Amino acid sequence: MRRRDFLIHSSLGLAGALYLPQILAKSDTILGHNQKRYRINTRWSQADVSRYPVNDCHEMVQDQRGRLLLLTNETRNNVLIYDKNGRILDAWGTDYPGAHGFTLFNENGTDVLFICDNKRHQVIKTTIDGKVLLVLDYPQETGLYNSPEQYVPTETAIAPNGDIYVADGYGLDYIIQYDQQGRYIRHFGGRGDGPEHLLNAHGVCIDARDPLHPCLVVCSRQQNAFKCFDLAGRYLNTIELPGAWVCRPVIRGDYLYAAVLQTNSRPWTESGFVTILDRQNRVISNLAGSTPSYTDGRPAEMYQTIRAFAYPHDVCVDDEENLYVAQWNSGKTYPYKLEPVV
């Protein structure tokens, strides 16, 4: 081989190592059970780490233009905006050191974002490109908080009427409800021994699968459960998920998706997976987790089976039913994409 050819071919090889076409980067591993099975792609993100670094990847949402927005607590770019093929389209945000909760709301046709910053002890509403619209400070109105430090918000959910529900998931575990302008309405939850109490209220969402009875689904993560409330904060019921530290519920169609940060059987050892519940809130699939089974209506203890994820923190479901999984404390990994297997 002549030197020139050798150079040509070795540079081709190098190009292959740097840029993997999506079709080749896909793994053969299929995760999940029943009608919810996915092929995992751990190399979905094409972000250049030197230009678009991440720290913890906390949450992801899809906007009405089909773009995928990732929230990270890396203040060089708190928000990374991807297309569905993992290419970076845009990035913004340098003011959110504790960027954690990320909720998108369609406000009369316009996408707006709500960021929970657990270092600033604030909730910040922004436009889709990062212009600040509203800042919610710690909820003095409740009479429960003496200082901002007690308030460590982790998530918001926005009701169809614009009401804002904030989960103080690393603070005092209350859910605080505000109107669209940010005026305090009420609070509920908090710690205690009752069924309506919460321990690590890490996530919250609006569940409108039954359109006549929309409700709130709230994490009580250390109790391995979701707890349901009506939109006025009255406790309804508990969805037990033994063993699973469930992060925020994400609802699409008939299903509820949630990242499980880790499991009781192997705490703090990267034992996470992703769980999917059907319309009756029964577990039907665990991605990289144990095959779901029920005895007398109660699910068996759940645990990780495949070490595909370390500490998954959120699931985003796009308009084509693909999943994107963002992870906390997992070696600064970018999100994984999971495509449905039919």
Add this chain to the structure above:
Amino acid sequence: MKHFWLLGALCFGCLSALAQDTFQLAPPMLIYRSVFFSKTLPVSMAFAMAGTHIHYTLNGAEPTERDPVYRRPILLKKKSTTLKARVFGNGFRPSEVVSAQFFRQGLAIDEVMQTTPDQQYSGSGHRTLIDGQGGLPAADSKTWMGFRDTVLLGLTLAKPARVKQVLLQVLQNQGAWIYMPQQVAVYAGDADRLVLIGTSVLNTVQDDQNGCRTIRIDLDHKKKVKQIIMKIYPLAELPAGHPGVGKPAWLFLDEINLY
């Protein structure tokens, strides 16, 4: 020139193949009520994933695919058994090995008295350390008593006996500031005087294996005794590199047996 392109394509193919993920399986669940038992103890294992098998050993060896496949609960009878298990499955790397040590209980102990544990980790009553319950690695399990100071402990045997060995079960979870003790001293009790009959000095700082751990101390005492007194010293200073460097470590204790 044509075959050079082929070579290039081959290189590309190899790199792409390397890029495929081969995931590791997670370790199986071991299910038991306690690692201590009086006559026999059933132990179960679980791994709910089609196409996988749990292989296990009871002799301390690392399980391979040639070792028995777990099918039904195992009944343990021996004085001490080390169970090691691991999951194998096609298309995946085998899991890490998970292990647990099980012990038949020792001489009957009537009473135990010890330094008051920390309020947050106070166990489940005054018999916590002799109730036969232990070996659950979660620090918030009610089987554990947590201490931050030197523990003074007295055991009264049901009847006088020659005691050859003390077995202490402790927890190590260094991220949670829980370390093996630095030193244990064992005394034979007598109304007038105490005789030191055994000690154990542990190299706490270099031992970083987390989980339930046992400390066995062989005793050098020929006479029958009714009482055993022990002093257990927690690690006085967390080592360099630990976020709590210089501060005292926690000591977690869940069971004591005499043989």
